[in-house]
Amino acid sequence: MIRFIIEKELREIIGSTKFAVTFGVCSLLIILSFYIGAENYRTLVDQHEAAKRENLRQMEGLTDWFAVQQHRIFLPPQPLATLVTGVSNDIGRMIEVHGRGELSADDSRFNEDPIYAVFRFLDLDFIFQIVLSLFAILFAYDAICGEKERGTLKLSFSNAVPKEKYILGKLFGSYLALAVPLLIPILIGCVLLLILGVPMSGEEWARLGLIVVAGLLYFGVFLTISVFVSSLARRSSSAFLMLLVIWILAVLIVPRSAVLIAGRAVDVPSVDEIASQKNRYSSQLFTEDRTKMAGYKPAAGQDDMEKTMADFNQFMQKIADERDAKMQEFSGQLNEQRENRQRVQRRVALGLARFSPSATFSLAVSALAGTSLSLEEEYKEAAVAYQRDYAAFMMQKTGMLTGGRVMMFRSVVDEGKKPQPINAHELPEFVFPKPALAGTVTESLPDIGILMLFTIVFFFGSYLAFLRYDVR
Amino acid sequence: MFATLLQKELKSILLSPKFPATFAVCAGLLILSISIGIHEYQVTTRQYETATQMVTQELREQAHWSGVNNRTYRKPDPMQIFVSGVSNDIGRWSGVSQFEPVKLRHSAYSDDAIFAIFRFIDFGFIVQVILSLFAFLFTYDAINGERESGTLALTFSHPIPRTTYLLAKIAGSWLGLVIPLLLPVTVGVLLLVLFRIPFEASHWMKLGGLLGVSMLYFSFFVTLGVCISSLTRRSNVSFLLCLVAWVFLILIVPRVGVIIAGQAVPVPTVAEIEAQQDAYSKDKNEQHMKSMEAKFRDREALMSGMTKEQREQYENDHMWSWMEENDADQKQITKDIEAQGVKLQEDLRNRKALQERLAFSLSRFSPASAYQLAVMSIAGTDITLKSRYEDGLRSYRTILNAFTEKKQKETGDVGGIRITMDSEKGMSISAPKENGTLDLTDMPQFAPPANASVMPVTDIGILVFAILAAFGGAIAGFLRYDMRS
Amino acid sequence: MEQTPATQPMIEALGLTKRYEDETLALDNVSFAVRTGQIYAMLGGNGAGKTTTINIFLNFIDPTAGEARIDGIVTHKEPLKAKAKVAYVSENVMLYPNFTAIQNLDYFARLGGKTSYTKNDYHDVLRRVGLEDEAHTKRLRSYSKGMRQKCGIAIAILKDAPAILLDEPTSGLDPKAGFEFLGLLTSLRDEGKAILMSTHDIFRAKEIADMVGIMNAGKLVMQRTQSSLAGENLEELYLQFMAGSVERAA
Ligand SMILES: Nc1ncnc2c1ncn2[C@@H]1O[C@H](COP(=O)(O)OP(=O)(O)O)[C@@H](O)[C@H]1O
Numbered sequence A: 001m002i003r004f005i006i007e008k009e010l011r012e013i014i015g016s017t018k019f020a021v022t023f024g025v026c027s028l029l030i031i032l033s034f035y036i037g038a039e040n041y042r043t044l045v046d047q048h049e050a051a052k053r054e055n056l057r058q059m060e061g062l063t064d065w066f067a068v069q070q071h072r073i074f075l076p077p078q079p080l081a082t083l084v085t086g087v088s089n090d091i092g093r094m095i096e097v098h099g100r101g102e103l104s105a106d107d108s109r110f111n112e113d114p115i116y117a118v119f120r121f122l123d124l125d126f127i128f129q130i131v132l133s134l135f136a137i138l139f140a141y142d143a144i145c146g147e148k149e150r151g152t153l154k155l156s157f158s159n160a161v162p163k164e165k166y167i168l169g170k171l172f173g174s175y176l177a178l179a180v181p182l183l184i185p186i187l188i189g190c191v192l193l194l195i196l197g198v199p200m201s202g203e204e205w206a207r208l209g210l211i212v213v214a215g216l217l218y219f220g221v222f223l224t225i226s227v228f229v230s231s232l233a234r235r236s237s238s239a240f241l242m243l244l245v246i247w248i249l250a251v252l253i254v255p256r257s258a259v260l261i262a263g264r265a266v267d268v269p270s271v272d273e274i275a276s277q278k279n280r281y282s283s284q285l286f287t288e289d290r291t292k293m294a295g296y297k298p299a300a301g302q303d304d305m306e307k308t309m310a311d312f313n314q315f316m317q318k319i320a321d322e323r324d325a326k327m328q329e330f331s332g333q334l335n336e337q338r339e340n341r342q343r344v345q346r347r348v349a350l351g352l353a354r355f356s357p358s359a360t361f362s363l364a365v366s367a368l369a370g371t372s373l374s375l376e377e378e379y380k381e382a383a384v385a386y387q388r389d390y391a392a393f394m395m396q397k398t399g400m401l402t403g404g405r406v407m408m409f410r411s412v413v414d415e416g417k418k419p420q421p422i423n424a425h426e427l428p429e430f431v432f433p434k435p436a437l438a439g440t441v442t443e444s445l446p447d448i449g450i451l452m453l454f455t456i457v458f459f460f461g462s463y464l465a466f467l468r469y470d471v472r
Numbered sequence B: 001m002f003a004t005l006l007q008k009e010l011k012s013i014l015l016s017p018k019f020p021a022t023f024a025v026c027a028g029l030l031i032l033s034i035s036i037g038i039h040e041y042q043v044t045t046r047q048y049e050t051a052t053q054m055v056t057q058e059l060r061e062q063a064h065w066s067g068v069n070n071r072t073y074r075k076p077d078p079m080q081i082f083v084s085g086v087s088n089d090i091g092r093w094s095g096v097s098q099f100e101p102v103k104l105r106h107s108a109y110s111d112d113a114i115f116a117i118f119r120f121i122d123f124g125f126i127v128q129v130i131l132s133l134f135a136f137l138f139t140y141d142a143i144n145g146e147r148e149s150g151t152l153a154l155t156f157s158h159p160i161p162r163t164t165y166l167l168a169k170i171a172g173s174w175l176g177l178v179i180p181l182l183l184p185v186t187v188g189v190l191l192l193v194l195f196r197i198p199f200e201a202s203h204w205m206k207l208g209g210l211l212g213v214s215m216l217y218f219s220f221f222v223t224l225g226v227c228i229s230s231l232t233r234r235s236n237v238s239f240l241l242c243l244v245a246w247v248f249l250i251l252i253v254p255r256v257g258v259i260i261a262g263q264a265v266p267v268p269t270v271a272e273i274e275a276q277q278d279a280y281s282k283d284k285n286e287q288h289m290k291s292m293e294a295k296f297r298d299r300e301a302l303m304s305g306m307t308k309e310q311r312e313q314y315e316n317d318h319m320w321s322w323m324e325e326n327d328a329d330q331k332q333i334t335k336d337i338e339a340q341g342v343k344l345q346e347d348l349r350n351r352k353a354l355q356e357r358l359a360f361s362l363s364r365f366s367p368a369s370a371y372q373l374a375v376m377s378i379a380g381t382d383i384t385l386k387s388r389y390e391d392g393l394r395s396y397r398t399i400l401n402a403f404t405e406k407k408q409k410e411t412g413d414v415g416g417i418r419i420t421m422d423s424e425k426g427m428s429i430s431a432p433k434e435n436g437t438l439d440l441t442d443m444p445q446f447a448p449p450a451n452a453s454v455m456p457v458t459d460i461g462i463l464v465f466a467i468l469a470a471f472g473g474a475i476a477g478f479l480r481y482d483m484r485s
Numbered sequence C: 001m002e003q004t005p006a007t008q009p010m011i012e013a014l015g016l017t018k019r020y021e022d023e024t025l026a027l028d029n030v031s032f033a034v035r036t037g038q039i040y041a042m043l044g045g046n047g048a049g050k051t052t053t054i055n056i057f058l059n060f061i062d063p064t065a066g067e068a069r070i071d072g073i074v075t076h077k078e079p080l081k082a083k084a085k086v087a088y089v090s091e092n093v094m095l096y097p098n099f100t101a102i103q104n105l106d107y108f109a110r111l112g113g114k115t116s117y118t119k120n121d122y123h124d125v126l127r128r129v130g131l132e133d134e135a136h137t138k139r140l141r142s143y144s145k146g147m148r149q150k151c152g153i154a155i156a157i158l159k160d161a162p163a164i165l166l167d168e169p170t171s172g173l174d175p176k177a178g179f180e181f182l183g184l185l186t187s188l189r190d191e192g193k194a195i196l197m198s199t200h201d202i203f204r205a206k207e208i209a210d211m212v213g214i215m216n217a218g219k220l221v222m223q224r225t226q227s228s229l230a231g232e233n234l235e236e237l238y239l240q241f242m243a244g245s246v247e248r249a250a
């Protein structure tokens, strides 16, 4: 029995012009988003390589590691990030690393190329979140009340058909008919990635697979919501209107309001305030040290230039280390305060936003793509780790660390020895670890769970509503 | 006649269940967005003020003019409440000092990425996305729905001109949609006044411009909905067509336009430009070296037959001109290199401008992007916001640098600690004493670039053209419409 | 028609009463019986309670009091068992507009538990109800109301159930189609079906019904066999009962 109903549902949906048109549009969009993602990735890789090269090239011709004041590192583009952009275009991609001192990322893509900020990107997240949810509504809004209007519900139930079987057939049938065909353009998209030579590791394919799974789950949420509303409404036009309102709420209102409510409820000290406090403190520390420096007397009777220099370096290093330690403690505190508040704010915002399946979906896939808010933190962490390597390297080369207000100019006028240019490639290279499969899965698991919960709730909602539905 | 038809149209819209739903959603959204916008504006203004104060404070505590590490923040504009545009995406401040070039950095979204996740929802967005959807919802069955219910044939059993009927249809739906737009906007305006948002005459004019363009925009969607309805026989077909049109016009065309332009007109990155510049100057210098060598060889060759005295004499005679020649060469090279730098930058700008132009022209195939670009440029939050600010900051930087230099000379201090090592004199350290606080009274202040409100003539033209085209389509479809149900 | 009183009626209403939530009394203690091989015509104006009666037989609604039975099965107690024995033609058959007639038939036949039909069977039954061959593979959306109605009857025939309920089946048919339809009904009766049909059409009712009931405002105000109506003018009777109701109401 259920089989006939599923079969009929498949045939009815797939045979309709409505399906041909909308499926065509959705397929086009999905394939387009893969294509754009791949092209975008290539552009970003080129830019990234050029920036790295330029950074090293600027050191060419230098003959002294002392002259290397800072080193720039860049967040490498990730193939998945172009499919699910998340915050990857919003956060800073470049960090100037000094031997010591705090790091801050700058040059977000939207800041560099505001042209892309005007209309944003057409990524998989967007297509699923906005277009496919609309697609689900469009097909399921009259799932029940439309049949009633056509009289087929009465005719069906003049047969010995149990209602529960009917609604189950309806739900599974429409899901099969609508969701499974979507796999075709997605597969084409994947082939496109291969053809366009986007290097994807096995883990990345697995993550992409999970993104698709989350997408289909999200599609299921909107499908079951639509069937649910359809089995509550008497007329299909009112069901559609109701669903449109729900869609607007879920896609547009709830997520944004959640963030704004959280912004209001939890105060986070602004970056400027903190920066200014740090500046002032650092300035104060430096003023103290200034007197110390002025008071420095080279060991008496030293003739050996090298020795004097080494002594002085040691002295400078010592006060700089002390200053650095104090500064680190101070800004560590401030940062921690801000981060804690930020964390609370984020928890509130995201917690509220998850009332909307669209927000939940978006969070799940950005976690899987590695473009969630944690990308920012991971990048910072990687940068801090790199800073240590860099500092060790510079220490070994120059015997001291620059940065944090101290700049070294060494102008040596001597010896006629032709100075050897430094080899910039000796610098340790910054590697940004690709997010591990396990980590991203764990991060996205709660959201996938919530999506499942939504599906289950509305599945049973439709089931129960239909059992009480008046088929006349 | 027209009045009767219009009345019926309005009545049927106002009484339909669609209306309260539309009205509630629009009113809720618009008022929400405006009040959020007001809040955001207040917060960013406060942030801006504190930040600016802090900078001044820090400056005052500085000891030397040379160390002046000035930061200038972008001033929030109240028009942001209605159309946020790129204002959250581009940097909030730039350093303005001798040591660094002007560059807006740290966008609001990059500082607090949480707000970037779900973006901002403003008036422009609501009109562009939601109101257009509702416009379709009200008009997709304007003609064919009446045919299906048989009222069309009934109506035209009376002597009514078709164009009158069509006009009444469009006008009725239009009026039905204006209410959900204008009432909440009025409330929003009251909120502006209530919260004392500094709205000057120019802002009110801009707001008027926004509303005008918005009306044009949804007139287009109303007309297009009626057009689609009068070109199809069944309302569920026109419904589908409207939805597909909506997805394309609002979601696809604008984005694809930008992406195509990005592919078609590649813009070199800053890094690439710098590399080119470097290669050029290296090349020039090498050439110079070569020509110098060649000249030396020539001179040597000329002098080869001379005795030592003659040679010295010759050298002495020519030394000056040689040096001049050399100097001129050197200068020429520097000039060339600089010119090349300017040229490369110019090229970069031009290419960027070309890319933007292409992107926007392509995306303007959709009236939705024409609308978006129009409201952004009216509100002054369009893509040129960044370059306008940076240009303003650059000229400010020149003024400020001149000022600090002058001050430096006056106070005779370059600041900083200087440690000098000399093989003869040994090491000496000079750490000038504090100068106390700086007097900032006559320091030049940055004036935010005047928000040149350009009337987006092209975009308005596009909207008007689109309305006329849709209207033409509607008339063509309806004059030949088969009324039988 | 010879009747064997020993067999139990196929379609039977026993003191059926229905009061809707809004207190409308749609049926008031209605009892009647239709045996196999009988056509029962339920006459009555709009709002008399005909559709309500049929809806109770299909368990679309529960009766407030009394019982509706199909082959002795109480419909609101064992709806599925009862529905297995009923075929139904509704007042306005829409069916699935995107399906062809054959596809619609196939689906509903399967829902009715008939899985062994072949394409030819479908063509046969469609021909039997008077649909031209070229229409069989057209989508229902292009059908006229009469064609849809014929399709609905074909579905009822395919179900091959002992009881058939028809709610104003002739309302959208032209005279010729109406005439053919009556022929179809008599042939179904001759196959041994029990048929309950609600209608406004007095003349046709008189022509083919073995039993005629007149309903007014929820009451079965008259019930006569065809033989007892032989010499009478049913139209007059109908109007009398209607008028009677006016008197009663007054
Ligand atoms: N769902 C309902 N709720 C309340 N009253 C109803 C409902 N359905 C029908 N009625 C009322 O019951 C009476 C009988 O209706 P119905 O059985 O449809 O009449 P018929 O089919 O003979 O025209 C009418 O007065 C009608 O208004």
Ligand SMILES: [Mg+2]
Binding pocket: C050, C051, C052, C091, C167
């Ligand atoms: Mg009825």
